[in-house]
Amino acid sequence: MTPLDITGFAVLLLLALAAAAPLLRSVRTLQIPLAFSLSAVASLAAVVAGVMTVADGSVASATMSLGIPGLPFHLRLDPLAGFFLVVIGLMGLFVSIYSIGYVKGYGGQRSITHMICFYTLFLAGMLLVVLADDAYFFLVAWELMAAASYFLVMYEDERAENRRAAFLYLLIAHAGAIAILLAFGVMAGQSGQGGFDGYTFDAMRTAHLSSGWATAAFFLAFFGFAAKAGVIPLHVWLPEAHPVAPSNISALMSGVMLKTSIYGICRFVFDFIKVFPWWWGGVVLALGLISAVMGVLYALMQHDLKRLLAYHSVENIGIILIGLGLSMIFASFQLPTLAALALVAALYHTLNHAMFKGLLFMGAGAVLHATHERNMEEMGGLIHRLPWTAPLFLVGCVSISALPPFNGFVSEWLTFQAFLLSPALPHPILKLLIPLGAALLALTGALAAACFVKVFGVVFLGQWRGHQKPDHIHEVVWSMRSGMLLAAITCLLLGIFPTWVISWLDTIPEQLCGGRIAESAGRYGWMWLTPIAHQRASYSGPVVFIGILTVVAVTWLLLHVRATRVSRVPLWDCGFAKLTPRMQYTASSFSMPIRRVLGFLFAVREQVEIVPHTNHPAMPGSLQYRLRVRDRFWNWLYAPQGDAAYWLARQAGKLQHGHIQVYLLYSFITLIVLLVFLG
Amino acid sequence: MAHTLAAQINSLLAALILLSAFALLAQRKIMGLVHIFAWQGFFLALSTAVIGFASGEHHLYISSLLTLGMKVFLLPYILYSLVHKLKIHRDIEAVVNIPTTMLLGIVLVVFSYHLTAPIRELSNLMTRSTLAVALATVMLGLLMMVTRRHAVTQILGFLAMENGLFFAATSATYGMPMVVELGVALDLLIAAFIFGIFFFHINTTFDSLDVDQMAKLKETD
Numbered sequence: 001m002t003p004l005d006i007t008g009f010a011v012l013l014l015l016a017l018a019a020a021a022p023l024l025r026s027v028r029t030l031q032i033p034l035a036f037s038l039s040a041v042a043s044l045a046a047v048v049a050g051v052m053t054v055a056d057g058s059v060a061s062a063t064m065s066l067g068i069p070g071l072p073f074h075l076r077l078d079p080l081a082g083f084f085l086v087v088i089g090l091m092g093l094f095v096s097i098y099s100i101g102y103v104k105g106y107g108g109q110r111s112i113t114h115m116i117c118f119y120t121l122f123l124a125g126m127l128l129v130v131l132a133d134d135a136y137f138f139l140v141a142w143e144l145m146a147a148a149s150y151f152l153v154m155y156e157d158e159r160a161e162n163r164r165a166a167f168l169y170l171l172i173a174h175a176g177a178i179a180i181l182l183a184f185g186v187m188a189g190q191s192g193q194g195g196f197d198g199y200t201f202d203a204m205r206t207a208h209l210s211s212g213w214a215t216a217a218f219f220l221a222f223f224g225f226a227a228k229a230g231v232i233p234l235h236v237w238l239p240e241a242h243p244v245a246p247s248n249i250s251a252l253m254s255g256v257m258l259k260t261s262i263y264g265i266c267r268f269v270f271d272f273i274k275v276f277p278w279w280w281g282g283v284v285l286a287l288g289l290i291s292a293v294m295g296v297l298y299a300l301m302q303h304d305l306k307r308l309l310a311y312h313s314v315e316n317i318g319i320i321l322i323g324l325g326l327s328m329i330f331a332s333f334q335l336p337t338l339a340a341l342a343l344v345a346a347l348y349h350t351l352n353h354a355m356f357k358g359l360l361f362m363g364a365g366a367v368l369h370a371t372h373e374r375n376m377e378e379m380g381g382l383i384h385r386l387p388w389t390a391p392l393f394l395v396g397c398v399s400i401s402a403l404p405p406f407n408g409f410v411s412e413w414l415t416f417q418a419f420l421l422s423p424a425l426p427h428p429i430l431k432l433l434i435p436l437g438a439a440l441l442a443l444t445g446a447l448a449a450a451c452f453v454k455v456f457g458v459v460f461l462g463q464w465r466g467h468q469k470p471d472h473i474h475e476v477v478w479s480m481r482s483g484m485l486l487a488a489i490t491c492l493l494l495g496i497f498p499t500w501v502i503s504w505l506d507t508i509p510e511q512l513c514g515g516r517i518a519e520s521a522g523r524y525g526w527m528w529l530t531p532i533a534h535q536r537a538s539y540s541g542p543v544v545f546i547g548i549l550t551v552v553a554v555t556w557l558l559l560h561v562r563a564t565r566v567s568r569v570p571l572w573d574c575g576f577a578k579l580t581p582r583m584q585y586t587a588s589s590f591s592m593p594i595r596r597v598l599g600f601l602f603a604v605r606e607q608v609e610i611v612p613h614t615n616h617p618a619m620p621g622s623l624q625y626r627l628r629v630r631d632r633f634w635n636w637l638y639a640p641q642g643d644a645a646y647w648l649a650r651q652a653g654k655l656q657h658g659h660i661q662v663y664l665l666y667s668f669i670t671l672i673v674l675l676v677f678l679g
Numbered sequence: 680m681a682h683t684l685a686a687q688i689n690s691l692l693a694a695l696i697l698l699s700a701f702a703l704l705a706q707r708k709i710m711g712l713v714h715i716f717a718w719q720g721f722f723l724a725l726s727t728a729v730i731g732f733a734s735g736e737h738h739l740y741i742s743s744l745l746t747l748g749m750k751v752f753l754l755p756y757i758l759y760s761l762v763h764k765l766k767i768h769r770d771i772e773a774v775v776n777i778p779t780t781m782l783l784g785i786v787l788v789v790f791s792y793h794l795t796a797p798i799r800e801l802s803n804l805m806t807r808s809t810l811a812v813a814l815a816t817v818m819l820g821l822l823m824m825v826t827r828r829h830a831v832t833q834i835l836g837f838l839a840m841e842n843g844l845f846f847a848a849t850s851a852t853y854g855m856p857m858v859v860e861l862g863v864a865l866d867l868l869i870a871a872f873i874f875g876i877f878f879f880h881i882n883t884t885f886d887s888l889d890v891d892q893m894a895k896l897k898e899t900d
Contacts, residue, residue, distance in 0.1 A: 658894030660833065661774055664825045671821070675794055 043092030053082030057507030098483025176227030247365020255358035285325030291318030336515030685733035720750025816843030
């Protein structure tokens with residue numbers, strides 16, 4: 001079987017599951033395990049096909065006799081598509097396993113069939129997006145993905161908040177889809193082919209666009225994909241929609257769906273347009289930097305666990321765009337090796353972000369499942385209650401904070417390498433400005449680490465802050481644990497063996513920008529990663545991992561080899577004998593210093609209200625602290641548009657009088673006017 | 680010779696159709712309106728038959744018979760029985776008073792002649808001169824719908840418009856293809872039934888057939 005056949009099997013299996021979901025209802029006990037294990041099988045098939053395609057660097061295409069007359073569905077599986085198949089498939093596999101346990105929690109309350117149907121359609125839509133090889137099929141798949149995820153965001157639809165979030169998501173997704181459609185239209189119109197032939201991707205690859213049209217097509221496409229990816233300032237739907245979706249869906253949306261837009265940008269820039277001025281890359285780089293820094297700052301201000309993770313997706317999409325932007329700049333100055341390095345960094349981070357963000361959302365889902373609470377201020381000390389989830393969540397935290405030996409470090413390090421090689425550019429201003437970006441990226445990494453210290457410390461460490469006793473909290477079921485465990489192991493492996501991953505990935509930059517880096521990156525064997533030359537920089541995942549293991553082992557031995565007795569006594573309370581868990585360091589207090597320094601970037605409203613004691617006004621009775629941090633972009637960009645649309649609608653509403661004669665008069669006058677002008 | 684005679688007869692019938700269109704605008708009684716509508720249908724059927732005879736397009740005879748059956752007998756009968764069942768014999772109210780409506784109507788007829796002037800130059804059909812009348816009938820029907828408050832008069836305006844369209848088709852191209860004509864006739868019949876059902880509903884909901892009452896359905900601010 002060719003990889004394309006295997007992928008076709010995966011898609012068909014998913015579509016069949018979606019169709020059969022209502023029939024499965026009759027076998028109630030088997031419904032969830034059967035459906036999700038079959039979608040795990042389909043995802044695994046996609047992974048296999050993707051790994052094979054990228055390893056061979058093979059290109060396969062096919063045409064289906066579906067679609068509109070003159071434009072049948074074209075399919076194509078090349079290394080770029082194969083790589084995204086791996087991203088989608090791996091996360092699909094882990095999340096499907098996780099869902100077996102997670103969805104069971106909804107049993108009896110909500111329609112499981114609904115969940116299975118849209119879940120499988122969502123996965124199938126994502127696979128088809130990367131397989132599509134003509135504009136029409138691409139948009140069909142794109143909309144399938146958007147619509148299925150809309151219904152999944154709406155899954156808990158009895159709350160107005162969820163409906164609002166889902167609507168906002170749908171609105172922005174469609175604004176983006178229209179821009180993508182227009183971009184395809186520009187490409188097809190300029191390809192010089194008649195009929196529908198211009199809409200195949202093959203025609204777009206060979207089209208020769210004038211620079212003006214190419215710029216229009218690129219920016220339309222970039223706007224469309226950025227809306228889906230949540231690039232600032234188009235990010236507002238992301239922190240609304242991700243928290244309200246069921247956690248397995250948030251893991252897929254944040255980990256994988258956002259990546260399809262990275263795929264789209266890569267496809268558009270490196271595959272279709274190929275020759276472009278450097279300032280396109282500059283725009284992408286600048287937006288990436290803004291998204292990275294602003295995303296992490298917003299994340300720091302949140303105390304809703306899933307909302308915080310959603311803002312981190314904005315940050316990580318920013319980091320990926322930084323890599324892509326650098327790659328575009330290098331490619332436009334004819335530096336293929338450096339372009340390949342930056343592209344590999346971007347793609348590697350794409351894969352890594354999918355893994356650790358999926359892991360973190362699954363972990364957040366496990367916490368939610370156990371505590372029924374999203375507000376971090378009501379949690380604490382969960383490491384005792386959730387002995388499996390806590391370390392797995394910690395792996396995710398370490399990965400996203402870009403600390404060795406996990407995967408986040410490798411890709412951010414590669415991005416830094418790309419930054420540090422920018423003096424090779426033959427452009428004096430870029431030489432000066434681009435290293436500043438490296439400083440911003442470093443700031444992002446530090447802030448992300450701070451943010452996850454806050455998350456892990458507040459949620460898992462310390463003592464339980466909630467009002468009710470945490471006796472009802474138990475560790476989650478095995479399938480949820482194994483989904484997270486697999487993702488955590490993947491994070492570790494991707495961090496320890498980067499050389500293998502890069503030599504596997506190497507066919508993609510070779511086809512897209514004509515450069516390879518595997519040879520130089522793997523010159524010193526699988527132990528050492530040397531992206532350009534070992535004199536410049538080298539990193540060894542295995543050595544760092546073994547070093548950390550040694551330090552941990554030695555420490556453990558030193559602590560436990562001597563049979564010292566550990567005696568537990570009450571904490572020293574400074575003489576104030578009424579310490580309660582509510583007096584612990586909170587998430588808000590942790591982020592307060594950063595809020596003080598960088599608060600001007602947000603709309604922060606802090607209120608302190610002191611109710612004096614009845615005996616004497618000098619004695620405070622109770623104190624209330626209210627904090628509201630809002631996105632400035634909402635008031636700057638979105639609220640005016642909403643108001644304008646409402647105003648226009650009200651003006652148009654004045655036409656409605658309720659008198660039939662008046663309506664008829666409108667037609668009459670229109671008729672007469674048309675007759676006067678056209679007659 | 681026969682053609683000139685037929686063209687003259689046709690012009691006379693066109694004049695009668697226009698006259699009946701004005702009569703529809705001037706009439707205040709509902710029953711009177713129904714009668715005038717039946718007469719308009721009769722002139723239309725006659726004119727279609729004359730054109731069919733003169734041009735040798737024999738399918739126009741069928742159209743003519745269809746028009747006679749539908750517009751002279753069936754639709755007036757339906758309207759007649761509706762008016763009886765709903766007990767609406769009183770005078771109808773106009774939004775604009777009748778003399779002004781008539782003046783507007785005259786303006787519309789002049790406008791129609793002005794519009795069709797270039798077509799008269801180009802066409803060589805014997806019916807070319809009546810196209811203006813057909814267009815005027817359409818506009819007068821629409822004017823009637825705009826200026827009358829009562830639901831039944833609006834339907835009559837609509838049906839008069841349809842008469843005008845039919846007349847326009849015969850004068851401009853010697854009629855539409857048979858299939859289209861049959862379809863339009865069927866549509867008209869169904870429309871009449873639907874209107875009948877709506878009348879009952881409007882009447883029971885608002886206790887009146889004054890369409891101004893429907894302003895209550897408007898979305899409030």
